[in-house]
Amino acid sequence: MYIVFDVGNTNIVTSILNSEGIVENTFRNRTNDRITEDEFMGFFKSMMDINNIEVKDIEGIMVSSVVPVITSMLQRFGKKYFGLDVFVVSVSQKIPFxxxxxxxxxxxxxxxxxxxxxxxxxxxxxxxxxxxxxxxxxxxxxxxxxxxxxxxxxxxxxxxxxxxxxxxxxxxxxxxxxxxxxxxxxxxxxxxxxxxxxxxxxxxxxxxxxxxxxxxxxxxxxxxxxxxxxxxxxxxxxxxxxxxxxxxxxxxxxxxx
The missing domain is CATH 3.30.420.40 (ATPase, nucleotide binding domain)
Structure with a gap:
């Protein structure tokens, strides 16, 4: 499974994708630029429990963000709790245009x-x-x-x-x-x-x-x-x-x- 975070100025949209990239569920919470990776894990853990997801099930974490401080927090979150390097969307990535x-x-x-x-x-x-x-x-x-x-x-x-x-x-x-x-x-x-x-x-x-x-x-x-x-x-x-x-x-x- 994959976790995708789409971080906007107003909300963070969190989506769970299956191994084929199909969106299975989506959650929305307000963007809070003071939240820590540990506090965010509290919200995320409840989401995982609802969907019967375990840490070992997560293959990748992706972030698209217009709020830099949230980007940094999610990178720490991915590394600390899942041992994963978070993929962050930027113009420096390989793009098809x-x-x-x-x-x-x-x-x-x-x-x-x-x-x-x-x-x-x-x-x-x-x-x-x-x-x-x-x-x-x-x-x-x-x-x-x-x-x-x-x-x-x-x-x-x-x-x-x-x-x-x-x-x-x-x-x-x-x-x-x-x-x-x-x-x-x-x-x-x-x-x-x-x-x-x-x-x-x-x-x-x-x-x-x-x-x-x-x-x-x-x-x-x-x-x-x-x-x-x-x-x-x-x-x-x-x-x-x-x-x-x-x-x-x-x-x-x-x-x-």
Missing amino acids: KFADNIDASGMGADRIINVVQALKEYPDKNLIIFDFGTATTYEVLKGNTYIGGGIFPGPRTYINSLFGTTARLPKVEFCETESVLGRNTVTGIQSATFFGYIGQVKYLIEKIKEEVGEDCFVIATGGFSKIIGEYVKEIDKCSSKLSIRGIYTLYKMNKE
């Missing part, structure tokens, strides 16, 4: 790398646009197997939190689907404008990307908000909630081989 000459790839995050890796594996003959709707929303654009650019902007919930955090009287609300773009009060006014404004932003970005690429592109969405956004953005061809987890495993196997 190349960068255009004008791209500076040195700061490309692990979350973006694994999305590209898995999207290319599943759709190798297409130009790709890959959206990941999380705390930050990212998009990556590939022409063939060449990465030609991307972008980062606030995720749906981050938009709303920033509005609440910088105003005196506006309430904090949830990002959710609304029936009308016309809000009936302050709460529904924020929700309507944020929801439909976000949908419009994604639609326009896809239009502009395709215009610059000059060819048709296959659009993939992943991340926590991908399902709800995908229902309204018809330009999205495929929503894939486990794209990142599968991408970590794909990259791990590629480098092991």
